[in-house]
């Protein structure tokens with residue numbers, strides 16, 4: 028199999044690292060970026076993937092081409108790809124906003140799938156929103172390939188901006204919360220280093236708990252909350268703030284930005 032990545036930034040590298048960790052051969056992964064990008068050589072040395080800036084060479088006999096640039100750079104990628112793209116090559120886009128219709132209209136109607144992963148792909152724990160073009164064949168092969176770095180959730184393309192907000196951007200929203208939690212631990216009297224370790228271990232342990240039980244999150248919370256105890260006191264203070272509304276606004280803003288990108 029030959030998989031070609033246009034763009035080797037945060038998300039693309041998370042994906043091909045995840046794939047390699049799960050047994051995809053690095054020689055099957057071809058990577059390109061803008062000329063002079065030092066990561067091209069670095070990823071070759073670190074991972075054994077195949078860097079190139081030669082589009083004809085990259086696209087020859089490619090099974091999949093992954094569009095992993097910012098949506099704003101897609102036009103420049105189309106210019107590189109157009110002349111040499113073979114009919115059999117399937118297109119995978121991870122770009123927020125850019126629609127299947129836009130991609131197919133610019134690139135001969137090739138079979139196209141949009142996926143919305145997240146950076147947890149590095150540890151094979153992404154959530155992949157997936158929407159196929161109508162002419163897509165052998166969906167099973169594609170689903171198996173992207174399962175190497177996450178869990179697939181098949182959705183309608185109309186739901187894409189919602190899942191982009193929820194789980195594409197989602198890790199950033201959670202990291203921000205954890206950052207603030209660590210800041211508060213410093214305010215409480217811990218050193219920065221202690222606050223960092225305590226926050227990370229707390230989050231990892233809590234995530235492991237969620238993974239290992241079917242109990243609702245509310246029950247897990249209640250299990251910690253002794254009557255008139257410390258947790259109860261903390262939660263009473265937390266309840267004075269409308270956290271749900273804050274998330275409503277955050278997710279709505281992210282979703283709206285996805286809609287704007289779709290129109291550009």
Ligand SMILES: NC(=O)C1=CN([C@@H]2O[C@H](COP(=O)(O)OP(=O)(O)OC[C@H]3O[C@@H](n4cnc5c(N)ncnc54)[C@H](O)[C@@H]3O)[C@@H](O)[C@H]2O)C=CC1
Nearest residue numbers: 034035036037038060061095096097098100103121122123
């Ligand atoms: N970062 C994230 O957590 C997620 C990002 N995405 C999507 O992934 C895409 C990439 O995002 P990031 O990796 O964060 O961006 P990034 O800025 O880290 O990477 C962009 C890459 O595109 C390359 N590039 C730009 N113009 C190019 C061209 N003409 N030909 C080849 N390569 C070119 C850059 O050199 C760079 O390697 C975006 O469309 C974003 O919507 C989707 C899900 C999550």
Ligand SMILES: O=C(O)[C@@H]1CCC=N1
Nearest residue numbers: 123191192195196197
């Ligand atoms: O911020 C962005 O636009 C991309 C899409 C989802 C996560 N990062």
